[in-house]
Each structure stands twice: as C-alpha cells, then as structure tokens.
Amino acid sequence: MDIQIIPLTAPKEKYKDEDKLAFGRQYSDRMLIMEYDSGKGWHSARIQPYGPLSLDPAAMVFHYSQEIFEGMKVFRRADGTLSMFRPADNITRFNRSAERMCMPKVDEKFFLDAILKLIRMEADWVPHSEGTSLYIRPTMIATEPMLGVRPANQYLCYVILSPVGPYYKGGIAPVKIWISDFYVRATEGGTGEAKTGGNYAASLYAAKEAAEKGYDQVLWLDAKEKRFVEEVGSMNMLFLYDGKIVTSPLHGTVLDGITRRSALTLLKEMGYEVEERALSVDEIIEGANNGRLQEAFGTGTAVVISPVGSFCYKDTCVQLGDGQPGKLTMELYHKLTAIQYGKEPDNHNWVTLL
Structure with a gap:
C-alpha cells in the first residue's frame, strides 16, 4: 500500500515557549490516516493536514466502544538527532489490543514505517528542551x-502527534495514592490487558473521587477478592519489598507496559531479584510501617x-520512608531516560533512530 501525501496549505502556529508545553494540548500540522473495509482490507493510507474527522452519528465506536490506542514518544538528543523508544513493541501491543477488541490488525512493518515517515x-515539532518530547497517539475506531x-466491518486508523513538556515541571515529585476498596478497573476474562478507551472510562469516577479527597492516583485491587494490588490507572506499579522488586503478574487484568518491561530488565541487570506475584494491600500497609516496603514507583x-x-x-494512610523519591526510584529514572535521550x-537495541 502506497502512502499518499496531501499538501499542507496552512501550517499551524507552533508553540513559542517550550517551558509552557502541557501534555496533550497542542497537535502538529499533519496526521496519518488509513481505512479498512471488510473484504478489502486496509487501504487509502495518507498523510494529510491535521483536522476533524467526519463520522456518521451511527458509527459503531460511539455505541459499542470498539476503540484502541497506543502511546509513544520521539526524543530530540543533544546532537539534534531524533529517536524513539521500542516503537515496534508498541505496535505489536496495538495488534494484541485489536485482536481482543475484534478489530483488524495492521501490518506492523508498514505501520511503523508510515509513522516514521510522518x-x-x-520533525520541527519535536521540542528541544530537557525532558520534552513529541507524543505519538496511534488510534483505531469502528466507523x-x-x-x-x-x-x-469498517474502521479508521489514524496517528496524531503532540509536543509535550516534562511530566513533572518542577522536578520529580512523589504521588499520593488512594487504594480503592470498592471500585475495580478490570476482571479476569475482561479487557484489562487491552489498551482500549473503555478501561479508562471505567476508572474516571474513582479517579474523580480520589482527586476530591486530595489524592493523585488510584491503585486498583483485584476484582475477585479486592485484596491484591494490580496497577494504577495510567501506570504499572513496582515495589521494593524486602530488597526485591515485586510487581503484579500479567494475567489479563494488567496492561503489559513497555516501560514496565524495560524497567524490569534494567532492575535485574542492577542485581535485583524480581517477583511477579500478587502483593496484598495488607503487605503494603504493614510493610510501610515496619520498613519492609522501602520504595514504590x-x-x-x-x-x-x-x-x-x-x-x-x-482510614489508614502510610508514608514510605521520608515521603521523598527513593534512591532506587531516582537511579532507575535517570538510567532509563539516559538511554532514551x-x-x-x-x-538492548531499544532505540530507533530517525
């Protein structure tokens, strides 16, 4: 399939101050689009000016939530070259989500090449400042x-780009997490491991309630016993417990995070034993009180x-250490971002240079 290039007629006004870049508020000039029809397959791939989509009010995405997405970043290095971090893994996960949601898979090589072309x-939209990046959002919807x-029987796949600033503008700050004892995000046999909008919609009410109480994130427990921790709405969770790294196993309710995979690889290389097991909420509370739980991130x-x-x-709140970012947490952050930039x-051949 060839990619048609539709000329840009009116370039957008680009951001002027990279220090004021917010997450997901501004978008680049162009977007990648391709269409799917049952019996025909993917077709009409094109890079066109960014703009609204025209959809029928009866489009099935609005009524039955057939939708998936991914998130990647482009980094500008000190020498000006651009790089991406494990993009092929994201596209493979995109296809796994598509399969779970009964949506057509994309040709992974073609899709990656098309994204790189976009x-x-x-390239001018990739910021230059430390900690900034260009966020990539591939999406597929039922049309x-x-x-x-x-x-x-019909789908639209598109990719949009958004220049973003550092997630923590004032430096890395520890978050305060509320562990939900009532709401659940995903159940075994459900769509928890797919990156689909419905999972995030299901988390909004609890997240809103947590924010009103002064918390930054919600940590979800398993749906069956409401006892074992799984993940935070936008993050996988790792714990430094008894000197080991403990994290929830992937059994259908937890997203197979690309950053999670990378972190576990680096942690093993740093000499840490990794346990993928169910950590109970009681272990978290008791571990924070007796020092067995040293860090969490x-x-x-x-x-x-x-x-x-x-x-x-x-009614119980516990603080980890002195409440500040832990030594291992910061070491891992700097090690991972150093590879990315x-x-x-x-x-590990994680980086793709553009």
Whole structure:
C-alpha cells in the first residue's frame, strides 16, 4: 500500500515557549490516516493536514466502544538527532489490543514505517528542551454506521502527534495514592490487558473521587477478592519489598507496559531479584510501617518513572520512608531516560533512530 501525501496549505502556529508545553494540548500540522473495509482490507493510507474527522452519528465506536490506542514518544538528543523508544513493541501491543477488541490488525512493518515517515515530516515539532518530547497517539475506531452489537466491518486508523513538556515541571515529585476498596478497573476474562478507551472510562469516577479527597492516583485491587494490588490507572506499579522488586503478574487484568518491561530488565541487570506475584494491600500497609516496603514507583510512557510517597486505604494512610523519591526510584529514572535521550549506550537495541 502506497502512502499518499496531501499538501499542507496552512501550517499551524507552533508553540513559542517550550517551558509552557502541557501534555496533550497542542497537535502538529499533519496526521496519518488509513481505512479498512471488510473484504478489502486496509487501504487509502495518507498523510494529510491535521483536522476533524467526519463520522456518521451511527458509527459503531460511539455505541459499542470498539476503540484502541497506543502511546509513544520521539526524543530530540543533544546532537539534534531524533529517536524513539521500542516503537515496534508498541505496535505489536496495538495488534494484541485489536485482536481482543475484534478489530483488524495492521501490518506492523508498514505501520511503523508510515509513522516514521510522518514524524520525519513533522520533525520541527519535536521540542528541544530537557525532558520534552513529541507524543505519538496511534488510534483505531469502528466507523461502520450500524446499530447492532457485533464487530464492525469498517474502521479508521489514524496517528496524531503532540509536543509535550516534562511530566513533572518542577522536578520529580512523589504521588499520593488512594487504594480503592470498592471500585475495580478490570476482571479476569475482561479487557484489562487491552489498551482500549473503555478501561479508562471505567476508572474516571474513582479517579474523580480520589482527586476530591486530595489524592493523585488510584491503585486498583483485584476484582475477585479486592485484596491484591494490580496497577494504577495510567501506570504499572513496582515495589521494593524486602530488597526485591515485586510487581503484579500479567494475567489479563494488567496492561503489559513497555516501560514496565524495560524497567524490569534494567532492575535485574542492577542485581535485583524480581517477583511477579500478587502483593496484598495488607503487605503494603504493614510493610510501610515496619520498613519492609522501602520504595514504590509507577512506570509508564508519560511519566517514565513516578515515585510514590504515600498510600491510603480506607482510614489508614502510610508514608514510605521520608515521603521523598527513593534512591532506587531516582537511579532507575535517570538510567532509563539516559538511554532514551542517548546519554547512555543502548545495550538492548531499544532505540530507533530517525
């Protein structure tokens, strides 16, 4: 499939102050689009000016939530070259999400090449300042106009780009996490491991309630016993417990995070034993009180590594250490970002240079 290039007629006014870049508020000049029809496959791939989509009010995405997405970043290095971090892994996960949501898979090589072509055309939108990046959002939606519960026969896949500033503008700050004892995000057999909008919609009410109480994030427990921790809405969770790294296993309710994978690889190389097991909420509370739980941090594309300062569960709140980012947390953050920005060698072939 060839990619048509539709000329840009009116370039946007680019951001003027990189220090004021917010997350997901501004978008580049162009977007990648391709369409799918049952019996025909993917077709009409094109890079066109960024703009609104025209959808029928009966488009099935609006009624039955067939939708998936991904998140990646482009980094500008000190020498001006551009790089991406494990983009092929994101596209493979995109296809796993598509399969779970009964949506057509993309040709992974073609899709990656098309995204790289788009980025090269939009290279001027990649910020220069420390900690900034160009966020990439591939998305697929069901577009067939049909009121009936079944997989759609028509889809639209598109990619948009957004220049973003550092997640923590004032420096890395520990987050305060509320552990929900009532709401659940995902159940075994559900769509928890797919990166689909419905999972995030299900988390909004609890997140709103947590924010009103002064918390930054919600940590979800398993749906069956409401006892074992799984993940935060936008991050996988890792714990330094008894000198080991403990994290929830991937059993269908937890997103297989690319940053999580990378962090676990680096942690093993740093000499830490990793246990993928169910950590109970009681272990968190008791561990914070007796010192067995030394550090906790989240991993994700947007935050990279996010330190946790405290946990609150029901009427009990516990602080980790002195409430500041832990030594290991910061070491891992600097090690991972150094690879992404080309300050340390990439020994795992994670980086794609543009």
